[in-house]
Amino acid sequence: ARAARLPSTRAAAVARLEDPRALATVAKTAPDPATRQAALDAIHDPAALADVALKSEHKDVAVAAVGRLDDTEALEAVAARARNSAAARRARGVLDARPGASVVASEAVPSEPAPEAPPLPAEPPPPPPAPPDAIEAVPEAETRDVGAPSAESVPLAPAASPEPDPRERERERQERIALCAKLEGLTGEEALDYLEESRAVWEGMAPQIDPPELDELNARFQRAMEECRRRYDAVAARRNAEKEAAERDAKEKDAQAKAREVELRRRQQTLARAQALAGRLEVLARAERPTLREVERALRDERAALDALAAVPDRKERETLADRLKAARAALFPKAQDLREADEWTRWTNAAKQEELCQRAEALLAEEDLEKTLRRLREIDVAWREVRQAPRDQAETLWLRFKAARDQLHARLEPYLAKKKEEGQANLKRKEELVGRAEALAGSTDWLKTADEFRRLQGEWKQVGPTPHKPSQALWERFRGAADRFFSRRKEDLDRRKHEWTANLQRKEALCARAEELMTSSDWEPTSVEMKRLQAEWRTIGPVRKSKADAVWQRFRKAVDSFLERYAQRDELGRAAAAAEREAMVRELEEVPADATPEDVAAKVLAVVARWRQAGPPPRDATDVARRFADARNRVVEAHPSAFRKTELDPEANRSRMEKLCARVEALLPKTEDATGASLAERLKEALAANTMGARGEAEARWKAAAVEVEAAQAAWKRLGPVPGDAGRVLGERFESACQRFSASRPRPTR
Structure with missing residues (x-):
């Protein structure tokens, strides 16, 4: 922050400082005024501000620090011990300007920041105190009630100004003597700056010394200032002379x-x-x-x-x-x-060739066709430039002869050339019109019509007659530039559109591929949502090249239509797929070889049975398939009963479960049905007693509760594996009979 060479580096370093002591150090010692001021502005600690005001030798930051101090003790310390006298005077002025300041306010300098003065000598010892009556005289006058009227109501005469304090007079004398002594011994370049500062300090002192002594000190001060200025001028003149001599030597x-x-x-x-x-x-x-x-x-x-x-x-x-x-x-x-x-x-x-060219030029004088004459004269001029060097004794004669014939030809051709010039100017205007039309079309975006218009303009340009070479070349450059700009823009637009077409084609082909992946899906609802999303995305894609637009659209439409047709027939397709799957499972069981090992048979049959159960119950019109599946399963289990031991198809376990389910349903039958030996009269008597005693509702409730158990038993029966042989058939008939008898035992209301 203090020693960096670049101002930006110093400012950045000061901005990153946060310690008040470090900022105070930079504010006190940095050689750059801007860096000192920036560091001082960043200080918010009163102690650090007081430290800068006390110890800084730079007038700018010391005085600025005093201006930011509010503490009376800090201001008194700065006024008494500051290294910079301007800061001390500023602190004293701030203290004196405050209400309730000490009576010794005359010791302070004016409140405005005065120029920096050299350090003053130590304060002389105070004079002996005045007599008590003199000291007390002033308070007596001050405590008098001047506002109260006297007995005679006569206005008092103005009081005489108080006598200055001897100590203040002595202090002023010593300060003036010190300033004079400092000026009398001052030399060097700083003398000029100190002169004006000393004058300001001298004039700022309140005169309390007696006039004779004050006049003497004023005269001494003026002499000291004149002598100091003369010394400074002499030093400056000597240094200027040395500088000029050094510059001359250097030059x-x-x-x-x-x-x-x-x-x-x-x-x-x-x-x-x-x-x-x-x-x-x-x-x-x-x-x-x-x-x-x-x-x-x-x-x-x-x-x-x-x-x-x-x-x-x-x-x-x-x-x-x-x-x-x-x-x-x-x-x-x-x-x-x-x-x-x-x-x-x-x-x-x-020389011989130049002689021949002279003869050819002279022969053209008799030619009537001026266009032919002009063309051949130009050819002769070109040939002359190729053989322009001739023997020095003949060169002048041959040149004059050739020039004479050439001048006559130019005189004949002048009217013809003037006419051609007029025609060339007219043709030039025509080309200018064509150029204007071409430049007006250069910014068009109607590519087809504008391209045709440019081709017509190029045809008209070729039909325009000859024009002056230089302006015609310039017009041609403009015409060609306008055409190039248009066709370049057209090519850029075409390239851009080709790029867009290619990108759009890639996106549409990706949609086609996705639609083709989904068109055979049987996950109907999610696939339907995805197809709708693909159709919406297709509408957001821009055009593609015409040669490929119809093909890619037909491809996408074919995939979407294929899925939609299948979606409309999803129920039939689902049933057909389920029927095909069940048919496959039946064939798989029917094709189990008789000589297969029990382990392979059990694993295969159990897997097929699990798949059949997952497929759900077959529809009503598929009873034949269900019968075939049960027959095939039973056949395999009957052929290999030991292979299914401890599985869900274990015949013995299933037989035991069937017996339990039969007993469970039979236990739910009404007791009246069990009393098969009771007479019909007794049963009617019991039924009539139940109706007459109000128990009909309770019987209905009991039956419904038993019906729930019967339904659970039926569901469990359906999950059981087969029991081959007559035992399974007998148990099935028994269970079916019990379920039917239970259904028939439901209480019915009597009329």
Whole structure:
């Protein structure tokens, strides 16, 4: 927080401090004013604020800390012992401004923060106390009731101002003498700042000294200030002179260093150019077909480089480069001679060609077809540029002849060219219109119609006649740019739509696959809900490519329709599936081999019986299947009775249970039925007695309770396994007979 170089780092460090003592340390000692103020603003502990006001040597934070103090003791401590005099004066001013301040308020300076003053000398010992009568005179005058009228009601004369306290006079004298002494001995750069501060402190003192002595001290203070300013000016002038001299020396040294650097750079550049030139000469000497211009220019540069090498101070390096340049020149010079001879030969042959071009140009003067004349003249101009070099003694004559014929042709072609220019301008306007229409269509999103319109515009563009090359090229760039922008946007939109189509197709194919998975499901209600969800999701998916839209829709529709058809026939399908399953279980029992081991037979039969029970009772129209199942089961159990011992199909256990159930139902039969030997008259007599005695309701209740037990016995009978043979048949008939007799024994109301 105190020593970081970056202001942002210091501010961040101060923001993370929470300890009041650490913040007080930063506020007292940080060199940066902003950091000190930030640390002081973060302090909320009165003790830490008092510590900053007492010990900080920086005026800004010390005075600001005093302004935030409320405790009287802390303010008195700062006023008495603060290191910064401005903070001490501010504390004293705050104390004096409070109600009930001490009578010794004259010791304080004005409440406004005054400029910082140097530390004052120790307070001199107080003068001897005044006589008691003098001390008591003031209270007597102060305690007088000035508001009460006198006996004569005559106004009193104004009282004389009280005599200043000798101690205050002595304190002022010592402070003024200390300021003068400080100014008289002050030197250095801080003198100028202290001058204005001292003046403010001097003028802020309340004059209590006698005028002669005060005038003498004022004169001494003025002399001290003038001498201090002269000393400061002399020091500043001397330092300015030293600074200017140092700057002149530095500038001279910089100029010399730059001159040496420029010279060194120039020599290095000279060496580099010479080395590069030597390399270029060597390359040209090895080249198969250098141009005469390149060779002659290299030879001229070689002469200039040899002259420049004289300034290179290193003799060995200078001589090495010079020898290399001379060797390269010697190797290149014969090739230069050959190129000059070849150039002379070329010029000689070009003279005959220029003669022929002059004749062709002169022959065009008689041509009537101006368009043909213009075209051939352009061809002649191109050919002339290719053979423009001729022998120096003939070049001027041939050029003037060609120019004369060319000027006559231009004079003939000028009206024709003007007319073509007008036509070109008209064509240019037509192209501008086409460009405007194309640019207006560049932002369209009606892709098909706009594409057709652009094709029509391109056809019209081709039909427009010739136009000036440069503006026509610019218009063509605009026209092509507008078309490119439109077709690029169209391609981007098509790519985007293709991407969307592909994504939509993938989603729809996923829905088709899911629907195809569900179309054979027999879990009807959940599958129906899922199919409805798939149909709703299908409607939210966007379009796909037209070539695939119908196929994917037919696929999805086929899967959904297949399930819906099965869903409409779910009851029939369920019954058919159950019947098929029961038929399979019956065949499985019927196909049990007779020679199978008992363990395998028992496991297989028990499993089939468990599945039959889980499938629920067969429907009424499936009695044949139920009979076949019972016959097959009984056959297997009868063939292997030992295999089912201690299982639910154990014949002996089932026979015992059947007997118990028969006995249980028979025990519920009415007692009248058991008295088979009683006469009919006796039974009628007992029945009549029961009706006449009001017991009919009780008999009905007993019968219903017994009926519940009979129904439970019937349910238990159905869960029993088979008992093969006559024993099972007899027990079945017995149980059925008992149940029927019980049903017939229900009390009936008498008429």
